[in-house]
Amino acid sequence: MTMDDIMRAAPVIPVLVLEGDEDWAKLAETFVGAGLTVLEVTLRTPGALDAIRQMSKVPGAIVGAGTIVNERQLGEAVDAGARFIVSPGLTEPLARAVTRSGVAYLPGVATAGDIMRGLDLGLDRFKFFPAEASGGIAALRSLSGPFGGIRFCPTGGIRPDNAADWLALDSVLCVGGTWLYRRGDSMDAVAERARTAAALRN
Ligand code: 3PG
Numbered sequence: 445m446t447m448d449d450i451m452r453a454a455p456v457i458p459v460l461v462l463e464g465d466e467d468w469a470k471l472a473e474t475f476v477g478a479g480l481t482v483l484e485v486t487l488r489t490p491g492a493l494d495a496i497r498q499m500s501k502v503p504g505a506i507v508g509a510g511t512i513v514n515e516r517q518l519g520e521a522v523d524a525g526a527r528f529i530v531s532p533g534l535t536e537p538l539a540r541a542v543t544r545s546g547v548a549y550l551p552g553v554a555t556a557g558d559i560m561r562g563l564d565l566g567l568d569r570f571k572f573f574p575a576e577a578s579g580g581i582a583a584l585r586s587l588s589g590p591f592g593g594i595r596f597c598p599t600g601g602i603r604p605d606n607a608a609d610w611l612a613l614d615s616v617l618c619v620g621g622t623w624l625y626r627r628g629d630s631m632d633a634v635a636e637r638a639r640t641a642a643a644l645r646n
Pocket residue numbers: 459573599600601602620621622623
């Protein structure tokens with residue numbers, strides 16, 4: 445799947461910080477059952493790679509790795525089964541390595557210069573990060589003027605009350621956020637939140 449395919453698969457990508465030793469396959473099943481098929485597991489916790497391994501086996505789940513900042517993490521994530529890679533920013537060495545790996549890539553951008561460097565590297569799908577702190581919807585609208593064909597997944601400060609406004613932008617294919625799961629949540633609570641998010645339009 446291309447990054448464009450993945451971004452169009454669901455309007456919201458849960459950004460998951462997975463702590464402890466839970467049944468991560470069950471969490472992935474809950475999201476998929478509620479209609480959120482694209483899941484980003486951040487490499488911010490010791491069990492993240494194992495969670496990617498577990499979740500990747502769940503039918504219908506498209507599991508990627510987030511917070512990837514170097515080639516070592518890229519290799520580990522790909523070995524664990526990640527089908528896409530998300531980074532908070534964009535560097536040339538990592539972008540070239542992800543492209544060589546053949547896995548879909550969603551690097552973070554916040555400025556016109558970032559986008560131009562991405563274009564030079566053959567990339568045209570980006571995470572707009574940190575979305576709210578970088579100027580919010582007004583900033584992304586401005587950036588979309590000169591970069592008409594570029595599409596974004598805003599992340600950082602997206603919540604249930606502003607997600608629909610972001611998704612209404614032509615340049616936005618999906619949004620990402622951590623609000624969908626917190627340690628200790630019941631699967632019923634996750635399912636309800638995920639169903640509400642899946643009903644948002646993109
Ligand atoms: C992150 O990388 O933590 C995300 O971009 C999510 O930010 P959020 O907690 O504001 O959703």
